[in-house]
Amino acid sequence: MTVPLLKVDNLRIALAGDGATYNAVENVSFEIGRGEAFGLVGESGCGKSITALAVMGLLRRPLSLGGGRIALDGEEIQDASPAEMRRLRGKRIAMIFQEPMTALNPLSPVGKQIAEMFVLHEGMGWNEAMDRAEEALRQVRVPSPERRIKDYPHQLSGGMRQRVMIAIALACGPDLLVADEPTTALDVTVQAEIIDLMAELCAAKGTAILMISHDLGLVANMCKRVAVMYAGRIVESQAAEAIFATPSHPYTRGLVDSLPRLGERSKRGRQRLREISGVVPSIAAYPAGCRFNPRCPSVTDVCREMVPEATPLPAEGLVRCHHHG
């Protein structure tokens, strides 16, 4: 059997607060193959972003790694020293963030920020690195890169800044790109372009993607497999098409049904949207058993007492629900 590029096994992330420690993420496991695009979907607070930070080795207090293993290419990195992680980050795993304005250094021209990657990770001199930076800007289709290279982030539009972020992230040809809501701050037509660009460049370089988003549609379009998180746990993972065609967890089903589908009104007239009742629980008050149970239409006593085990689904999918099947 081939070794997956990234294997996250039984990840637990601890959150220290008010004299108590909470598990912000627990029992999270997934694998990403070489060159594969994998999506992690969930609402704010579900733990998807901190899972990404854990993979990057960027958890900071009050968050810390509570347990589990993270292996890159078969090599465990969860206990790697800060210096080792610095060598990995940017070189083998890279990340792009939601808001490029806050992720870029406002005091440094964008060309220099890209060139820094070549200097740090490939030992290049600055002159050569600046040439490579210009080439990298051209690859992410920034117009007139020879001039843009001297621009500061505030001189660029949101879409251009995100292109710069992608150029930095992909500069050293990493094996894995972690993209945390990379287009949420952008307009829809710009979002479409950025997603296409990311997918195209990663496919060309054989880079795998861990895509984090609250937008099921976006992730399903881009990724081969999708995992859905709720309140710190993965509740379901399936092939992207299957997650819409046959959502197996009541939460996923609720999400899919609650989206107004384009074209649906023409076909069937305006139907009342299916609601998911209640609200997302706060981390200090996660319910016992299945964490979705207070909002679930098919809840029974067992859901309130027992944490559901994973039930396998076709094509390496899984669902955590007592009432599946």
Place this chain on the structure above:
Amino acid sequence: MAEPLLSLDDLAVHFKIGNMLGGGIKTLKAVDGVTLDVKPGECLGLVGESGCGKSTLALAIMGLLPPTRGTIGVDGQEISGNKAPDRMKMARTVQMVFQDPYASLNPRQTVRRTLADPLRLHGVTDKAEVEARVADMMARVGLRPEQADRYPHEFSGGQRQRIGIARALILKPKLVLCDEPVSALDVSIRAQIINLLLELKDELGLSYIMISHDLGVVEHVSDRVAVMYLGRIVEQGGWQEIFENPRHPYTRALIAAIPDPFHRAAISAKAKARGEIASALNPPPGCHFHPRCPLKADICVSQDPVLAAVAEGHRAACHFRDRVS
């Protein structure tokens, strides 16, 4: 035919930007010649990306920004110019629901105060009546009357938006401007708020202007749709016409940009827009959309397209409006 509740005629809102020292004064045409009607009981969807002028348009309708040119008629009365009605009267006719329920509620006021103050200001002095109307409105938006003495921070995002809706409706307005009312909410909460808005519209006979960049939501709630690009309306018509037979390339690009998992390749990649929105300070000549348009020809650079009829009640501002299909 019913008298329109809102009628905009050639409305323009321009801003002077800059100063005499730094490169001179420029004019930003945030809204530039918008003609639009909203009939009683109708929901008009207003679509466009950031910077297209949709929020400026909303503020002008609220009477919060003076028009540079053109007129705004609300309920048969002109609200700009010399004989404009006072703000108190306006407030009883037009109200607004804001995007961010965290920022738009006074954190130091209880729900009761937030809802009762407008009533008192508008001459409802009888304590029992104020109480009754506050309780009634809370029940209508799905809050329990005993929650009236709580502060905004004690509520979830969805509940706060319910408070925002209650505040908008407490004076029994005829027209409600909803500015991205669900985009700040968790995905699993959005359906609740959309359903609530539609129920209230039917119960109370309200008219809405639904400002949103989410085309799924717009299609679901709107009777008619207007699409804005850089200060101008580029297409307007019945919801079905707009979504099934869009005639402006920008409308088509917006629809093509939706990551829609249900019919992935419904509209071809050819419809996608290139590049980014130009600055409203310096819009491209002729058709503002031409630098991004797949149908661009010489005439698009030299001549402004007029918003002309393509079918009954359906108008598009494109030189090739009859060719786009």
